[in-house]
Amino acid sequence: MKRLLQKIPDSLLRVGTAFIVFIAAVILVRSLIPASLKNTEEHRKATVEREVAHPVRYAGSEVCADCHEQFELKKKGYHKNLACETCHGVAKEHTENPGDVKPVKNTKREACVLCHIYNPSRPTGFPQINPSIHNPMRLCIECHNPHDPKPQHTPQECQACHAQIARTKAVSSHARLECTTCHTVPEQHKITPRQVRPTIPSDRSFCGKCHAKESKFVGTPKIDLVMHGEKYLCWQCHYPHMPEVE
Numbered sequence: 001m002k003r004l005l006q007k008i009p010d011s012l013l014r015v016g017t018a019f020i021v022f023i024a025a026v027i028l029v030r031s032l033i034p035a036s037l038k039n040t041e042e043h044r045k046a047t048v049e050r051e052v053a054h055p056v057r058y059a060g061s062e063v064c065a066d067c068h069e070q071f072e073l074k075k076k077g078y079h080k081n082l083a084c085e086t087c088h089g090v091a092k093e094h095t096e097n098p099g100d101v102k103p104v105k106n107t108k109r110e111a112c113v114l115c116h117i118y119n120p121s122r123p124t125g126f127p128q129i130n131p132s133i134h135n136p137m138r139l140c141i142e143c144h145n146p147h148d149p150k151p152q153h154t155p156q157e158c159q160a161c162h163a164q165i166a167r168t169k170a171v172s173s174h175a176r177l178e179c180t181t182c183h184t185v186p187e188q189h190k191i192t193p194r195q196v197r198p199t200i201p202s203d204r205s206f207c208g209k210c211h212a213k214e215s216k217f218v219g220t221p222k223i224d225l226v227m228h229g230e231k232y233l234c235w236q237c238h239y240p241h242m243p244e245v246e
Contacts, residue, residue, distance in 0.1 A: 057090040067098065070147045077148025087111065087146065112140040120164050125193030155190055165241050172242035182240065207234040
């Protein structure tokens with residue numbers, strides 16, 4: 001055995017020794033890992049037990065309906081999808097002892113602007129404001145009922161909700177076009193913008209009113225609608241609020 005080991009190159013012996021040590025280390029580590037981290041069923045069971053053991057803090061909005069008449073107002077209003085505890089804090093203890101434990105009543109402007117400060121990533125039509133110029137120093141609840149925060153005045157200008165588009169169009173060749181040149185805007189869109197949408201042009205001939213080579217409009221770029229862009233709609237290549245961008 002000794003002679004056999006002497007015939008094996010030192011480099012191979014070192015590799016073999018390192019491999020044996022590695023295998024031994026893996027076996028040792030696996031033996032120390034809890035079963036819940038190695039077995040899927042055990043892991044799922046341990047996770048459920050751990051989460052169930054956490055103290056219950058949230059009551060859920062439906063519980064509020066038992067005592068608070070504002071729940072019915074909120075259910076039909078603009079905040080219908082917002083949980084009561086989003087604004088009032090955790091309420092499990094309040095439901096168990098409503099006389100002594102009161103929910104949070106945060107009336108500060110900072111609470112409302114968490115959702116309503118202007119952010120271009122928010123969906124089109126989502127109510128957004130600049131708190132520095134929108135009724136500064138006043139509480140939001142002075143003008144808006146928090147359980148159904150209807151706007152005091154229906155916005156008349158498109159840029160009230162579509163500020164980013166308005167800024168883009170203002171520096172484009174379409175700057176002088178009114179929004180209603182291309183869009184038919186139902187009055188109800190100003191009140192429920194996500195449910196009632198404005199119309200958009202449906203075919204190439206609409207843009208052709210100004211841009212077809214036979215168009216009577218002066219000063220607009222002209223194209224042959226038959227040849228230019230072939231089957232594609234104009235706005236598949238040109239952004240209508242800044243058509244210079246392709």
